[in-house]
Amino acid sequence: MSDKELYESAYKNQWCPGCGNFxxxxxxxxxxxxxxxxxxxLLIVSGIGQAAKTPHFMKCNFLHxxxxxxxxxxxxxxxxxQDLNIVVNSGDGDCYGExxxxxxxxxxxxxxxxxxxxxxxxxxxxxxxxSPTSARGMTTPMQPDGVIAEPLNGPALALTxxxxxxxxxxxxxxxxxxxxxxxxxxxxxFSVIDIFQPCVTFNRVNTxxxxxxxxxxxxxxxxxxxxHQAMKLAFETGDRIPVGILYAKKKQEFISQIKxxxxxxxxxRPYDPDxxxxxxxxxxxx
Ligand SMILES: Cc1ncc(C[n+]2csc(CCOP(=O)(O)OP(=O)(O)O)c2C)c(N)n1
Ligand SMILES: [Mg+2]
Numbered sequence: 001m002s003d004k005e006l007y008e009s010a011y012k013n014q015w016c017p018g019c020g021n022f023x024x025x026x027x028x029x030x031x032x033x034x035x036x037x038x039x040x041x042l043l044i045v046s047g048i049g050q051a052a053k054t055p056h057f058m059k060c061n062f063l064h065x066x067x068x069x070x071x072x073x074x075x076x077x078x079x080x081x082q083d084l085n086i087v088v089n090s091g092d093g094d095c096y097g098e099x100x101x102x103x104x105x106x107x108x109x110x111x112x113x114x115x116x117x118x119x120x121x122x123x124x125x126x127x128x129x130x131s132p133t134s135a136r137g138m139t140t141p142m143q144p145d146g147v148i149a150e151p152l153n154g155p156a157l158a159l160t161x162x163x164x165x166x167x168x169x170x171x172x173x174x175x176x177x178x179x180x181x182x183x184x185x186x187x188x189x190f191s192v193i194d195i196f197q198p199c200v201t202f203n204r205v206n207t208x209x210x211x212x213x214x215x216x217x218x219x220x221x222x223x224x225x226x227x228h229q230a231m232k233l234a235f236e237t238g239d240r241i242p243v244g245i246l247y248a249k250k251k252q253e254f255i256s257q258i259k260x261x262x263x264x265x266x267x268x269r270p271y272d273p274d275x276x277x278x279x280x281x282x283x284x285x286x
Contacts, residue, residue, distance in 0.1 A: 003033025009059045018208070020171030020197025021050060024118055025057055027174045028087070031181035032060075043084045045074040047099060049125045051091035051118030068099030071106040071115065078111055081265045082255050085185060086113040093123045096132040096152045103154075107161040107190055111254040114184045115192045117154055118171075120199035121206050128202030138205055154194040155234035155246055159227065164251035165191035166230065170215050170243045171198070172208055183245060189253045196241065211241070218244030225249040 007029045015021050032042060039060040046052035048067040055062035061084070065073045070088045078086050095103055095117045106115070122140070123129040129142040132152040139146050158166045165187040169177040177195065184191035196215075198208045224230065230247035255261060263269075 004029040007058045009057045011056045013057050016201050018200040023171035023174050024195055025054055027177035027181055030178040035182055037085050041085055043077055043086050045070045046089040047094035049091035049094045051089055052094055054089040068094055071102045074113055075111050078255055081267045083265055088115045090117055092119040092133040093131040096154055104161055107158050107163045109254045110190045110251055112189055117194045118197055119194050120197045120203055122199050122203040124199050124202055158192050159230055164189045164249050166247045167193040167245045168243050169193050169195040171195055176217055189251050214241045215243055218242050
């Protein structure tokens with residue numbers, strides 16, 4: 001069995017042929033295989049959307065949660081079992097729209113996990129409304145006169161909130177994306193990769209061809225701890241789009257600063273329902 005086959009799931013996949021999600025799924029399996037992460041040591045958490053279905057197609061622990069709240073669920077899981085490798089799959093709508101508030105605070109906390117944003121610049125699951133990352137002027141059945149707001153820039157927002165690891169990927173460069181995922185998972189802290197991907201059905205502007213004409217790979221052997229350079233790269237989304245690690249810098253991690261977790265993961269502690277009941281009762285009565 002190859003390393004990648006370890007993660008093969010039995011569920012039938014109904015993404016459209018040509019969907020960028022396939023490249024992201026392939027890159028994830030490749031990266032986890034190369035990092036030698038056993039499926040039982042991996043937890044994938046997602047919200048709602050086509051992107052959020054990704055963990056169904058992986059054999060590992062997963063929690064398909066609620067819209068925009070994947071990061072909160074992931075933080076709870078990490079606090080309960082800090083030994084898990086946690087990867088969050090979220091769409092541009094799920095992460096930056098419904099979950100925008102959670103995204104900001106997750107970055108600020110810097111808990112050790114990896115966020116993969118499947119950025120197709122559209123609400124795919126609900127059939128093609130504009131998302132926070134849709135370009136100004138893009139027409140959709142819900143925005144027939146075009147989007148009248150500026151797009152949200154996920155990597156730039158993450159940088160301003162103090163993120164220690166920010167990358168941009170492309171679903172069409174699977175091996176390159178796998179190397180970014182490997183670096184993100186190995187980073188000790190919150191790592192985010194905004195992954196541009198085509199939506200073949202609902203985004204007829206940012207197609208695979210459109211990206212291929214613009215994407216170029218950064219040389220990731222350079223050190224990438226220059227904040228201003230990273231911001232410049234994050235805003236390069238026009239005629240040329242850099243993919244690679246935009247910024248990587250060591251920062252203080254969240255979970256390792258929680259005193260009660262110094263003794264080890266919560267799940268290893270004995271469960272005492274009587275004590276829990278008494279504590280709950282105190283709160284109910286007070
Ligand atoms: C609270 C709430 N609001 C709205 C919806 C409807 N809804 C489901 S998925 C989705 C958008 C998903 O878009 P995105 O996260 O970009 O994922 P994609 O399908 O494009 O991969 C919306 C608006 C919902 N399920 N729950
Ligand atoms: Mg989307």
